Amino acid sequence: MSHTVGARQAQKQQSRRALLDAGLRLLADQNLASLGVREVTREAGLSPAAFYRHFPDLAALGVALVEESLASLHVMIRSVLAEAGGAEELIDRAVDVIERHVREHRAHVRFLARERHGGVRRVREAIDAELGRFAAEVGEALALQPVSRGWSEQDLRMLAELYVDHMVSTASALLEAQESDPARERRIAATARLQLRLISLGRRHWQAS
Amino acid sequence: MSHTVGARQAQKQQSRRALLDAGLRLLADQNLASLGVREVTREAGLSPAAFYRHFPDLAALGVALVEESLASLHVMIRSVLAEAGGAEELIDRAVDVIERHVREHRAHVRFLARERHGGVRRVREAIDAELGRFAAEVGEALALQPVSRGWSEQDLRMLAELYVDHMVSTASALLEAQESDPARERRIAATARLQLRLISLGRRHWQAS
DNA sequence: AATCTCGGCAAACACTTGTTTACTGAATGG
DNA sequence: CCATTCAGTAAACAAGTGTTTGCCGAGATT
Incomplete structure (x- = not known):
């Protein structure tokens, strides 16, 4: 009934955003090719493994x-x-x-x-x-x-x-x-x-x- | 008497060229920021430490x-x-x-x-x-x-x-x-x-x- | 209320990394 | 011919890497 997509999905989206933002922030003085999974998750405040729940x-x-x-x-x-x-x-x-x-x-x-x-x-x-x-x-x-x-x-x-x-x-x-x-x-x-x-x-x- | 710059320097120049060429080759599908010292020296056929004799x-x-x-x-x-x-x-x-x-x-x-x-x-x-x-x-x-x-x-x-x-x-x-x-x-x-x-x-x- | 889903975590895997160290040995210069 | 210079080496350092594993616990579903 609510127009929200469920707290479940909402939290997932939030983490995804955090990853994207972290990436964008780091890419201010770096190349995508030199970016690391750990680097991004660290900046996003997530554990390394969490990354793979969102992107391969x-x-x-x-x-x-x-x-x-x-x-x-x-x-x-x-x-x-x-x-x-x-x-x-x-x-x-x-x-x-x-x-x-x-x-x-x-x-x-x-x-x-x-x-x-x-x-x-x-x-x-x-x-x-x-x-x-x-x-x-x-x-x-x-x-x-x-x-x-x-x-x-x-x-x-x-x-x-x-x-x-x-x-x-x-x-x-x-x-x-x-x-x-x-x-x-x-x-x-x-x-x-x-x-x-x-x-x-x-x-x-x-x-x- | 010879116009060569000395075998010494010539060999050094050769290694330098090898490093530059190796770098250029690797940069064909890579960014400079994601390049590694070891990677370059490996490709050039030199030891890692040799790199520092040419570039800081x-x-x-x-x-x-x-x-x-x-x-x-x-x-x-x-x-x-x-x-x-x-x-x-x-x-x-x-x-x-x-x-x-x-x-x-x-x-x-x-x-x-x-x-x-x-x-x-x-x-x-x-x-x-x-x-x-x-x-x-x-x-x-x-x-x-x-x-x-x-x-x-x-x-x-x-x-x-x-x-x-x-x-x-x-x-x-x-x-x-x-x-x-x-x-x-x-x-x-x-x-x-x-x-x-x-x-x-x-x-x-x-x-x- | 009981069950299922699944996003996130800590830990462990086997590597790779940049840089310094003390060394070797050939070209150089007196 | 002897001393020096110095490009290149192997080994070691601590620190970082990507990815997989088993597990937890909070939403979702029935």
Whole structure:
């Protein structure tokens, strides 16, 4: 009758969260490949054996973190694409959203940047499968914009990938900037805006060349 | 009288090379942070203690690898910038050179991609200090091109960074493509060319907007 | 109320780890 | 040719590792 899932399951979820959080915390200055089961359980306040009640592997924990991290990223992307408007406002809004996202999900973003080319194959694959899906989504959104009239499927895809790659680069750069120099952060954001403006300029003259 | 540096030093250099090569080999599917001294020396055919005759740290070995990797990258960049020509030929040449570079220095490129956001601070810093220097160098080269007449310092810098980031993204993508799908490699190269063309288009209309 | 499920624990397994030690023996230099 | 330098070694150190085992005791189920 209650909408809760049972105290049993709730406690299990709590432990699972503790493990994920502990992992995320430790991965702030470490690689997934160099993480240890004992290390994680110690940080989470559980016994080593408890880990195996939740994940078979550390790689599995990594994949779970990928899903989490990309869920929030997904929300972010949609919120940028949803609002229509002139190119300039869209650019400003996109950069603002990225900036805020990095600030509010620092751990997740760092995790993605670090493990995207990291040493654990399954995690790597999970990440760029999902980034590919992002590009597809961005591509569909671009297709709806009037500027894209007459663009081929391939052209749209390459533009979408350019945007996604640019977003990733910018996020990575912001990550390191935000925790040291606050002025550096503004400089990076400004650069990103200029770059997006240049791309948008190229876009307007595509095929008209 | 002989131009050799002495059998003594030569043997030491040989061991050092063995360590670097062993490290590079192991880092093909591992992170620097998860690498072990014993692991490296075992792979190199030396005793564990021998390692400390060459490096104080594994991080130091990492930094040495960064220097190696970026030396070859540096040569590559110069070879792209040296040849003048129309925008189209320049783009084709740039992509070709990147493609070849990734094929011929797979281990180095993978190392850079992996450790750029990896878990070892000193290595991370070494890498992006050097990438910053690249951007500066590219910026200077761009300034000499006629298309850049009237561009501010800041604009040149942001364009250079856009190019460098794009190069890094492309190289990373090629890395994974080359060792699986050969058709995928061509698709990535084609996409990169399109993206560079779009950027170059934006460049021509900058400030003329 | 009795039974079952199952998340968590402590302990034990057999290794692997980084680093220091005292040493050996070949190239070096006077 | 004798003394020195020094790259490389084997052995030992304490400390950490992943994973399995049997067990407990609190929810869940009947």
